[in-house]
Amino acid sequence: QQQVKQSPQSLIVQKGGISIINCAYENTAFDYFPWYQQFPGKGPALLIAIRPDVSEKKEGRFTISFNKSAKQFSLHIMDSQPGDSATYFCAATTSGTYKYIFGTGTRLKVLA
Amino acid sequence: KAGVTQTPRYLIKTRGQQVTLSCSPISGHRSVSWYQQTPGQGLQFLFEYFSETQRNKGNFPGRFSGRQFSNSRSEMNVSTLELGDSALYLCASSFQGASGELFFGEGSRLTVL
Numbered sequence: 072q073q074q075v076k077q078s079p080q081s082l083i084v085q086k087g088g089i090s091i092i093n094c095a096y097e098n099t100a101f102d103y104f105p106w107y108q109q110f111p112g113k114g115p116a117l118l119i120a121i122r123p124d125v126s127e128k129k130e131g132r133f134t135i136s137f138n139k140s141a142k143q144f145s146l147h148i149m150d151s152q153p154g155d156s157a158t159y160f161c162a163a164t165t166s167g168t169y170k171y172i173f174g175t176g177t178r179l180k181v182l183a
Numbered sequence: 184k185a186g187v188t189q190t191p192r193y194l195i196k197t198r199g200q201q202v203t204l205s206c207s208p209i210s211g212h213r214s215v216s217w218y219q220q221t222p223g224q225g226l227q228f229l230f231e232y233f234s235e236t237q238r239n240k241g242n243f244p245g246r247f248s249g250r251q252f253s254n255s256r257s258e259m260n261v262s263t264l265e266l267g268d269s270a271l272y273l274c275a276s277s278f279q280g281a282s283g284e285l286f287f288g289e290g291s292r293l294t295v296l
Contacts, residue, residue: 077225105284114187114273114287115226160225169214170239171285173226 073098075163077174084181090148092177094161097142101163106135106146107173109158118159119146151181185210187276187288195294201262204291208255208276215257216285217249220271229272232257233279261293269295 076095084090094104105120121128121135121144128135134147148155161174188207196202208215217229228241232251249259255276261268271292275285 103283107285107287112289114275114289115285116287117284120284162226168239169216169231169233170228170241171216171218171226172228173218175223175225 073172075161075172075174077161077177079177080175081178082180084151084179086151086153086181086183088151088181090151090155090179090181091145092159092161092179093143093145094163094174095141095143096163096172098163098165098172099142100165101172102166103164104135104137104144105162105171106133107160107162109160109176115160148179151179153181153183155179156181187274187286189272189274189288189291191291192289193292193294195296196264197296198264198266200264201260202264202293203258203260204272204274204293206257206259206274206276206288208257208274209286212276212278212286213255214277214279215251215255216275216277217257217259218273218275219243220273220290221269226273229259264295266295269293 106118107115108118109115119133132149137144158176162171164171190205214233216231218226230240235251246262251257271290273290275287
């Protein structure tokens with residue numbers, strides 16, 4: 072019940088295309104859902120996050136879509152660029168637990 | 184503002200040895216978390232400290248331990264190392280550790296031979 076299932080494991084997209092990464096969870100107590108981006112040799116960095124009281128959040132080319140009833144959320148990267156090539160992790164946490172549950176990651180490669 | 188600093192960045196140990204990893208959080212951050220990152224497993228939560236108190240602990244054996252000092256710096260220790268402990272150990276700091284942004288260091292890459 073504590074898992075966050077992430078798919079796909081890897082993704083190849085053409086420059087200018089849309090990258091979509093999906094995550095699903097079971098624990099309805101989760102109340103914060105961030106996405107982290109990690110480049111090789113670096114630690115993960117927060118990209119965008121959402122709380123379950125909204126269905127969508129957009130920041131530049133990055134959008135989170137959140138479906139509370141389906142217990143799913145997804146990251147959309149519009150106009151994907153080679154510089155977006157990285158590993159993306161979805162995560163979830165419950166306030167007061169101080170513990171984040173991460174998905175297993177999606178390795179994105181954007182072809183120039 | 185300096186980021187999260189982890190030392191050492193790389194280390195090689197043999198089975199049965201122990202290792203201590205260090206983390207200096209961003210100035211002003213009082214919460215420090217530790218995660219183990221392995222290929223295919225993502226990031227697994229080890230523990231979280233705030234003001235020298237452990238507030239939560241992940242599902243790791245007792246060989247994994249940690250502590251936080253009064254200046255918010257943190258250390259984690261792994262005793263009796265096993266081959267499966269080879270991983271990237273990431274430290275993250277945040278202001279209070281509530282549902283907010285985690286700032287990760289670049290990690291300590293541990294190889295157990």
